[in-house]
Each structure stands twice: as structure tokens, then as C-alpha cells.
Amino acid sequence: MSHPLPLNNQDNQESFVLNLGPQHPATHGVLRVKLTMDGEYIMHAEPVLGYIHRMHEKMGENRTWAQFMPNTGRMDYLSALSFNHGYAALVERAMGIEVPERAEYLRVITVELNRISSHLVWFGAFILDLGGFSPLLYAFDDREHILDLLESVTGSRLTYCYFRFGGLYNDIDENFVDGTREFIKTMRERLPMYHNLVTKNIILIKRLKDIGPIPKETIRKYGATGPVARGSGVDYDIRRNEPYSIYPEFDFDIPVYTECDSMARYMVRMDEIEQSMRIIEQALDKLPEGPVMAPKVPKILKPPKGDYYQAVESARGSLGMRAVSDGTNKAYRLKLRSPTFSNLSLFSEVSEGMLLPDALALMGSLDLVIPEIDR
Amino acid sequence: MDFSKLKERLTALALIEEVPAAPPAAPAKGEEEQPAAEPAAPVSRPAANDINYPARGFHFEVKVAADSVVAAATILDEEGFFLEAVTGVDWIKEKELEVVYDFTIWQPTCRVVVRTRLNREAPEVPTISEVCPGANWHERETHDFFGIKFSGHPDLTPLLLPEDADFHPLLKDFQV
Amino acid sequence: MNSEIIRVLAFLVGVIAFAALNAAYLVWLERKEAGHIQRRIGPKEVGPFGLLQPMVDGIKLMTKQILIPDGVDPILFRLAPILAMIPAIMCFVTIPFSQELVARNINLGLLMIFAFASINVLALLLGGWASANKYAVISAARAVAQNVAYEIPMLVTVITMVMITGTLNLNDIVAQQPNISQWYIFRFSASPLMPVAFLIFFICSLAETNRAPFDLNEAESELVAGFHTEYSSMGFGLFFMGEYANIVIGSSLAVILFLGGWQDPFGLFPGVWWFLIKLYCLIFTVIWIRWTYPRTQFYGLLNLSWKILIPISLFNLLLTAGFLKVF
Numbered sequence: 030m031s032h033p034l035p036l037n038n039q040d041n042q043e044s045f046v047l048n049l050g051p052q053h054p055a056t057h058g059v060l061r062v063k064l065t066m067d068g069e070y071i072m073h074a075e076p077v078l079g080y081i082h083r084m085h086e087k088m089g090e091n092r093t094w095a096q097f098m099p100n101t102g103r104m105d106y107l108s109a110l111s112f113n114h115g116y117a118a119l120v121e122r123a124m125g126i127e128v129p130e131r132a133e134y135l136r137v138i139t140v141e142l143n144r145i146s147s148h149l150v151w152f153g154a155f156i157l158d159l160g161g162f163s164p165l166l167y168a169f170d171d172r173e174h175i176l177d178l179l180e181s182v183t184g185s186r187l188t189y190c191y192f193r194f195g196g197l198y199n200d201i202d203e204n205f206v207d208g209t210r211e212f213i214k215t216m217r218e219r220l221p222m223y224h225n226l227v228t229k230n231i232i233l234i235k236r237l238k239d240i241g242p243i244p245k246e247t248i249r250k251y252g253a254t255g256p257v258a259r260g261s262g263v264d265y266d267i268r269r270n271e272p273y274s275i276y277p278e279f280d281f282d283i284p285v286y287t288e289c290d291s292m293a294r295y296m297v298r299m300d301e302i303e304q305s306m307r308i309i310e311q312a313l314d315k316l317p318e319g320p321v322m323a324p325k326v327p328k329i330l331k332p333p334k335g336d337y338y339q340a341v342e343s344a345r346g347s348l349g350m351r352a353v354s355d356g357t358n359k360a361y362r363l364k365l366r367s368p369t370f371s372n373l374s375l376f377s378e379v380s381e382g383m384l385l386p387d388a389l390a391l392m393g394s395l396d397l398v399i400p401e402i403d404r
Numbered sequence: 405m406d407f408s409k410l411k412e413r414l415t416a417l418a419l420i421e422e423v424p425a426a427p428p429a430a431p432a433k434g435e436e437e438q439p440a441a442e443p444a445a446p447v448s449r450p451a452a453n454d455i456n457y458p459a460r461g462f463h464f465e466v467k468v469a470a471d472s473v474v475a476a477a478t479i480l481d482e483e484g485f486f487l488e489a490v491t492g493v494d495w496i497k498e499k500e501l502e503v504v505y506d507f508t509i510w511q512p513t514c515r516v517v518v519r520t521r522l523n524r525e526a527p528e529v530p531t532i533s534e535v536c537p538g539a540n541w542h543e544r545e546t547h548d549f550f551g552i553k554f555s556g557h558p559d560l561t562p563l564l565l566p567e568d569a570d571f572h573p574l575l576k577d578f579q580v
Numbered sequence: 581m582n583s584e585i586i587r588v589l590a591f592l593v594g595v596i597a598f599a600a601l602n603a604a605y606l607v608w609l610e611r612k613e614a615g616h617i618q619r620r621i622g623p624k625e626v627g628p629f630g631l632l633q634p635m636v637d638g639i640k641l642m643t644k645q646i647l648i649p650d651g652v653d654p655i656l657f658r659l660a661p662i663l664a665m666i667p668a669i670m671c672f673v674t675i676p677f678s679q680e681l682v683a684r685n686i687n688l689g690l691l692m693i694f695a696f697a698s699i700n701v702l703a704l705l706l707g708g709w710a711s712a713n714k715y716a717v718i719s720a721a722r723a724v725a726q727n728v729a730y731e732i733p734m735l736v737t738v739i740t741m742v743m744i745t746g747t748l749n750l751n752d753i754v755a756q757q758p759n760i761s762q763w764y765i766f767r768f769s770a771s772p773l774m775p776v777a778f779l780i781f782f783i784c785s786l787a788e789t790n791r792a793p794f795d796l797n798e799a800e801s802e803l804v805a806g807f808h809t810e811y812s813s814m815g816f817g818l819f820f821m822g823e824y825a826n827i828v829i830g831s832s833l834a835v836i837l838f839l840g841g842w843q844d845p846f847g848l849f850p851g852v853w854w855f856l857i858k859l860y861c862l863i864f865t866v867i868w869i870r871w872t873y874p875r876t877q878f879y880g881l882l883n884l885s886w887k888i889l890i891p892i893s894l895f896n897l898l899l900t901a902g903f904l905k906v907f
Binding site: 053162385 | 614617618619620714715718721792793795796799800801802804871872873874875876877878879880
């Protein structure tokens with residue numbers, strides 16, 4: 030349902046400014062949106078960023094290549110392993126390091142687990158935005174299994190620093206494999222329940238269907254990626270379009286919905302949980318024996334002069350990293366292209382003329398993680 | 405899809421740069437412009453190169469003059485590319501600031517990098533936010549970090565830095 | 581002193597105590613129920629099953645400082661919470677908990693309840709307006725639009741009921757429903773749409789009391805806390821108690837009008853217990869709904885009222901009138 034904006038007050042006499050954030054329940058962190066409102070209609074929305082800007086890019090210039098690795102886990106706190114992966118792959122590309130096959134498999138397994146946990150948090154928080162409290166607790170219950178699994182292998186629960194240049198910090202044990210299979214089994218039972226209880230709920234459908242449509246062209250103009258783009262009919266996923274690691278080995282689908290609305294973005298993420306589980310299952314079946322660390326990785330990394338780019342698919346979209354090396358042990362310049370930065374930039378255009386609750390449904394469907402936007 | 409037409413159009417915009425003549429055996433377009441071992445007479449050619457993707461992570465780069473940036477972005481936009489990021493690099497020894505535009509396309513994979521170099525004392529480049537609205541925030545961020553002025557940009561107030569910030573932290577002479 | 585005055589005073593004290601305690605223990609029930617719906621335990625630390633938790637919460641609320649922010653309308657800001665609580669207590673006066681247990685058995689009881697219940701929306705409006713907070717003002721505007729929209733189908737349904745019962749005296753209405761088959765929800769001889777009428781009444785009372793899924797004026801993901809954003813301490817506490825008192829009144833009316841009030845279906849205990857059992861079953865459902873459904877949109881809410889509930893309730897009114905005329 031589209032709502033024509035009753036903008037007959039061109040002199041804006043009746044409009045007022047509403048500050049959504051930086052402390053507000055709907056912004057999931059410290060995002061601030063400056064809304065110019067006409068009643069409950071949004072005339073103009075201007076996101077104000079930077080409340081937890083930490084200048085990771087400058088830190089990248091002041092630390093050695095290896096010292097920056099822990100930073101990558103502290104941007105997108107919900108899918109930290111994707112950032113790990115992007116940075117590790119970037120430096121490996123620059124140094125020409127070959128990663129052992131077992132390490133690549135384990136990278137894919139852990140990243141996909143992390144993707145599921147990220148989508149679960151989003152699922153709970155999104156329904157919470159819409160006023161449904163209970164799914165959050167169920168989603169966190171499932172996520173807890175993933176956090177336990179990842180903790181057993183990476184040593185941390187949220188800000189992972191698991192990947193190393195040329196491999197991994199730690200090999201998995203048998204419990205991890207069994208635990209992951211067990212998790213997939215329970216998750217396969219939980220997903221239909223979520224669909225029955227939440228997706229099919231008439232109120233939820235009414236709140237998401239046709240709300241916040243993002244046309245394909247807007248997606249392209251703003252460079253939006255990830256589930257946001259795939260909900261608008263854009264068949265673009267770095268894992269398949271620009272394969273890295275060993276993703277070509279696996280058989281998985283890229284869920285694409287052409288409705289462009291919040292419901293489509295919701296469905297993309299729910300389907301991605303299933304696809305990630307498929308990838309994990311195949312990876313566990315095929316998991317080769319061998320070392321998890323490349324044999325000859327130099328202690329001090331000095332990538333040759335030049336610049337390098339690496340893109341990976343994080344839970345939120347295309348995560349790009351650009352490193353400029355001057356041949357020393359520190360990056361000359363490290364650029365982090367975070368997906369939600371671009372995804373959020375279209376909010377201003379799309380939310381114009383929407384009702385406040387609908388705009389918040391749209392914002393929730395963008396899956397924002399503020400530390401990742403602010404870096 | 406073949407990108408030869410796109411590359412042709414972008415090459416036409418490229419700066420002419422002098423590179424040392426390559427040894428006769430090697431192809432004219434090398435992976436990188438590495439200084440040749442033996443001194444040879446430099447040749448002039450457009451600064452647009454195919455890049456070794458597995459080694460570098462992108463397919464094509466083109467160096468343009470600052471005032472050709474909008475034209476390059478328009479060409480890429482017409483060909484269906486979208487802007488991934490805008491960023492800067494401070495080449496303090498050369499007294500230059502480089503602005504790097506990353507473009508890519510949904511399908512098939514092709515990453516194009518557009519570069520332009522600006523005078524470090526008065527860095528100014530036209531905005532491409534008219535062509536790609538997504539560039540708006542990326543340019544603001546670059547302005548925050550490097551002080552590069554994007555002329556014609558609708559709003560260059562600090563995006564990530566505090567609203568009264570008058571410093572540019574990613575410049576190499578910025579003291580932490 | 582006149583024994584009648586003593587009786588009324590005793591009832592007033594009793595009603596205030598009931599309203600306050602009830603609100604406190606409904607919070608406990610709400611938290612417990614929410615906990616179990618969400619695979620948690622809920623409050624358990626203070627007292628057995630956390631039963632003393634509401635007391636502790638109450639003490640905390642009462643000992644907190646009442647903050648009056650700068651820029652608010654000082655009189656209206658203080659008046660609004662009182663205005664939210666008093667009418668709710670007044671409504672209890674006519675509610676028959678059993679045949680004898682009723683403070684004032686007046687003939688216009690139903691009318692009086694609706695007269696006082698409509699003051700509630702004024703309290704929300706005043707609270708929102710006096711707070712000088714944009715979220716609160718938006719919330720107050722929503723509350724008024726919502727209450728106006730849902731008062732109509734509710735009153736039309738009540739008029740239908742009054743046509744059938746022929747009285748506004750709540751005790752008489754209950755007396756007309758001595759056993760289950762004669763409960764008005766199943767009185768198909770009066771109108772085949774009686775269960776629908778009950779449903780309309782129940783939905784409207786959810787909306788009137790601003791309960792989920794119609795809690796748009798305190799939608800915390802949109803309006804922070806709605807009209808009581810700026811209230812602290814017992815200012816907030818009174819709004820809170822008023823809200824729960826209104827839930828009790830709404831559910832009581834549903835029980836009295838449709839579910840036989842204090843009439844006991846099987847004997848066993850005296851009527852007052854049956855009244856409370858029926859009442860708390862309904863309240864349990866209200867809480868259950870809150871923790872199950874997401875929030876509706878505003879236009880969805882108004883569409884439901886104006887396009888669905890009002891036509892159906894008007895149709896039911898005509899149908900009932902026809903039935904009464906013919907049979």
C-alpha cells in the first residue's frame with residue numbers, strides 16, 4: 030500500500046523535526062535520523078552517522094598487517110568472521126599466500142555459521158521493531174548454539190579473530206562437527222516453526238507487504254548489495270558472482286525475490302539461513318584432512334608495492350577491502366567498504382512520504398549494524 | 405558480455421602517461437607499471453590498463469584528469485555499473501592526493517577502478533553524486549578524511565567525524 | 581452515621597485496594613506469562629514464584645523522585661496521571677462482583693461506566709500534550725484517533741445488548757443469564773451474530789485500553805514510551821495502574837454482558853469466584869495476545885474499525901432489532 034504524502038503545506042508551516050536517536054529503541058545502536066515530519070508522514074529523513082566512529086582505517090595505517098586482524102572483528106559485531114575473511118583474503122592476495130584446503134573449508138563453515146547467527150539476530154530484532162516481542166528470545170536461543178560452537182573453535186563469542194594469513198588459528202575438534210550437525214538438525218525444525226508462527230501472521234504480512242519498496246534502479250544507483258539488493262530482484266551475491274575461497278565447490282541457491290518490499294528482504298534472509306545450512310552440510314561432508322595453516326608464511330609481512338582489492342559477501346552485503354601497500358610492514362592505506370553504509374544511504378530517498386512506523390519497518394529490513402557503518 | 409566497448413570509451417578519457425618502453429617480448433599492457441630494468445626511451449600511451457585480477461582483485465583501471473571524473477562515471481553508469489566506494493590516498497611525497505572510485509557490475513564480474521590525482525595543496529574534484537546518488541556519502545566521507553573538496557556536492561558537512569571537525573585524519577601529516 | 585454511607589466508603593476503599601493490587605499482580609501475571617511464552621521463567625527471585633516482585637516494584641516507583649521537566653505545562657502534567665486513575669476506579673463502583681458484592685447497584689450502571697471510561701482518553705491526551713515532547717504528542721494524537729474509532733463499534737454493540745436485555749443495570753443483565761446456554765454469547769434466539777458481537781466487543785476493549793496489537797500510542801520502537809515518555813515515579817505508576825484497571829473493566833464488562841457475570845455454571849463456589857475466574861481467563865487471553873502478535877499499522881487499525889467492525893456491528897444492530905420485532 031502506498032501512501033501519498035499530503036504535502037499541501039508547501040511553506041512547511043505544519044512540519045516539525047523529530048530526532049530519532051541517537052538513543053532510540055528502533056535504531057539498534059547509536060544511529061540518529063533527523064526526520065522532518067508532516068504529522069506522521071516523513072517529508073525528509075537524514076541519517077546522521079559517526080556516533081561510534083573509531084577510525085579503523087587510520088589504525089590500519091599504524092599497525093602491522095597482522096596487528097590489524099583483531100580490528101576486523103570489531104566492526105560488524107554480528108558477522109565478524111566475514112570481516113576476518115575479507116581481510117585475510119586481501120592480504121593473502123597481496124602476498125600470494127596459498128591457503129590449505131582444510132582451512133578454506135573451515136573458513137566457509139565458520140563464516141556461514143556466523144551468517145546464520147547474524148540473520149537470527151536480525152530476525153528477532155526486526156520483529157521486535159514491529160512490536161512482536163517473543164521471536165527475539167527464540168532467535169537468541171538458536172543463536173546461542175552457534176555462539177557456543179564458534180566459541181569452542183575460535184575462543185571468543187562475538188568479536189572473533191580466528192583467521193590468520195595462510196590459514197586459521199586453530200583446528201576444530203570432533204565435538205564441533207557433531208555439534209554443528211546437531212544444530213542444523215534443530216534449526217531445520219525451528220525454521221518451519223518460525224514461518225508458521227511469524228511469517229504467516231496476518232499482521233506481519235500487512236506490515237511488510239508492499240512497504241518500503243526499493244526499485245532495482247535505486248539499488249544500483251546507491252550501490253546497495255546483499256539481501257537488500259536480492260530482495261529487489263538483483264541476482265548478485267559475491268559468493269557466486271565473484272567466487273572466492275572455495276564457494277564454487279558447493280551447490281547452493283541465491284534467494285532472489287522481485288517484490289522489492291520489506292517482505293522480500295525478510296524472505297531473502299530467512300531463505301539464506303537454509304542455504305547457509307546447505308553449504309555447511311556439504312562442507313562438513315567433504316571436509317579434507319590436512320593442515321589448517323600454510324607452511325611458509327613469513328613472520329613479517331611486506332606485500333609488494335601496489336594496491337589490492339578483495340570483496341566478500343558478508344551477512345549484510347558486499348564487503349570490500351582495498352589495501353595500498355608501499356612495500357613496508359604496514360599498510361599505506363586501508364579502505365573498508367562496509368555494505369550497510371551504502372544500504373543505509375538510500376534510506377533518505379526511499380523513506381520520503383512514508384509513515385513513521387512503515388519507515389521503521391523499512392529501516393529494520395535494511396539490517397543495520399551501526400559500528401560497521403561508522404567504522 | 406564483453407567490456408571492450410566500455411574499455412575503449414574509458415581509454416579515450418584517460419590521461420596520457422609516459423611509461424618506459426617495455427621489452428619487445430612482453431605485451432604493451434603489463435600487469436603493473438614496474439620500472440623496466442634497462443633504461444629505454446619512454447613511450448606515451450593512455451593510462452588505462454587491464455589488471456591481473458587474481459593478483460590484484462580488480463580487472464581494469466583508468467587514470468583520468470580531475471575534470472573527466474564525471475564523464476567516466478557517466479560512461480560506467482550507462483553501462484550498468486554501480487559505485488562501490490570512493491576513497492582517497494595521500495601521496496605526500498609526490499604532494500598529491502589520489503581519489504579512487506571503485507565501480508563494479510552485477511553480472512558478469514568486472515571491477516573497474518577510476519583514479520585521479522589532485523594537487524595536495526588545493527584538492528578539488530567535481531562531484532559524481534549527480535550521476536550516482538550513492539556517491540554522496542562516500543564523497544562526504546572522503547572529504548572528512550582527506551579534505552578533498554568535491555565541487556558541486558550538495559552537502560559536505562562532516563559525516564563520520566564530529567560536526568565541528570576541522571581536521572582530516574587520514575592525511576599522512578595528521579598528528580594522532 | 582448512615583449505614584449506606586459506611587457501606588459505600590468501605591466499598592470505595594475496597595475498590596481502590598482491589599484496583600491497585602490488581603494492577604500490581606497483573607504486572608506479575610504479565611511478566612510470568614510473557615516469560616513462559618518466551619521460554620523463560622520470569623520473575624522468581626523476590627518471594628515464592630516472584631510473588632513479592634510487584635510489591636518491590638511498587639515501593640521502587642513510590643520512592644523515586646517525581647521529575648517535572650522544564651517546559652511542561654505544570655498543572656496539566658500533574659493532573660493527567662490522576663485523571664487516568666480516578667475514572668478507572670469510579671468504573672469499579674458499579675461492577676457487580678457478585679449479586680451482593682457491588683458498591684452501588686445503580687440502574688444506569690452501564691452508561692456510567694462508559695461515561696467515565698471515555699475520560700481515560702482525555703488523560704492520555706493531556707499527558708501527551710503537557711509533556712511538551714514530540715513523541716508524546718504524536719502518541720496522544722494516535723490515542724485520540726484510535727479511541728474515537730473504536731468507541732463507535734463498541735457502543736453500537738452495547739446498544740445491541742441493551743436492546744436485548746432491556747436494562748442498563750449490570751446486576752439485572754447478569755441475572756438474565758442463569759446458565760451457560762443462556763449466556764448472551766450463546767443467545768442465538770436474540771441474534772445469530774452474538775459470538776461475533778462478543779468478538780467485536782473484545783477487540784474494541786483491546787483497542788480502547790491500548791493493548792497489543794493495538795498499542796500504537798506506546799509503540800516503543802517508534803515513540804519510545806508514547807504519552808508517558810516524560811513521566812517518572814508514580815506519575816508513570818498511575819498511568820500504569822490506570823491502564824491495568826481499564827483492562828480489568830473492559831474484561832469485566834465482557835464477562836457481565838456476554839459470559840454470565842457472577843452466575844455459576846456448575847455450582848462449586850460462590851458467584852464471586854466464578855466472576856473472577858471468567859475475568860482472569862479473559863485477561864490471560866489479553867496478555868497472551870500481547871506477547872504473540874506484532875503491532876498493527878495505524879491505517880490498518882483504523883481500517884479494521886471503520887471498514888469492518890462498524891459495518892458488522894451496525895448490521896448486527898439491525899438484525900437484532902428485526903429479531904426482536906418479529907419474535
